Amino acid sequence: MMTYAIGLNFHGIGKPKRVLEPGEAPYWVSLGKFEYMLDQVAAAPDPSRFVITFDDGNLSDHDIALPALTARGLQAHFFVLTSRIGQHGALDAGHIRALRDAGMTIGSHGIDHVAWPTLNDTALERELRDSRVRLEDICGQQVTEAGIPFGRYDARVLKALRAANYATAWSSDSGKFRTHAFLRPRTSLRGDMSESMTTLILSGQMSPLRRLRRALGMTQRRWMVTG
Secondary structure, eight states: OOOEEEEEEEOEESSOSSOOOTTOGGGEEOHHHHHHHHHHHHHSSOGGGEEEEEEETBTHIIIIIHHHHHHTTOOEEEEEOGGGTTSTTBOOHHHHHHHHHTTOEEEEOOSSSOOGGGSOHHHHHHHHHHHHHHHHHHHSSOOOEEEOGGGOOOHHHHHHHHHTTOSEEEOOOOSEEETTOSEEOOEEOOTTOOHHHHHHHHHTOOOHHHHHHHHHHHHHHHHOOOO
């Protein structure tokens, strides 16, 4: 029987402790909104139908998200930008190991915050390989998942991820995903989302038109090659 889950993606929580890149600010959510989402997941009849993820490796992953998740008995996947490790406002090696020790999954978000389809083959391979090696050195275990920066991918990126032996790639296509799929869509939560919007996201429901557009978009990107 085919089963489906809903991916919820966060970037930063509370007040940023570093200078944000252009376009990042809307994806930081307040502590109240973050805890509201976790409470809704924890109270669901089957919390396992939700997969919680975090991109970028911000310090709030450790300082805010980790205690909030553990207090509710929830787990999550953390996708880290390795060039930021140890920088002000970002996770350091000790934080990453603390997440691992709490049962969280550590994955790669690449080295730098760049769109992978824009890279040539050599640079793309480096982003996927070297970031994973760095994280495996820190964690002492295999890293098999990748969170795709900006959710931007094409057929060449997916092929490179498979060639680099990643078992799972997380996009930003929204909606439900098949639990055994290689490419798994998520919805990125924003600070300006209304309660009614977050309720709709938690339901995993899409209008027929939006569902069709998502399916067409994902199919097109799977076949498109850029760079």
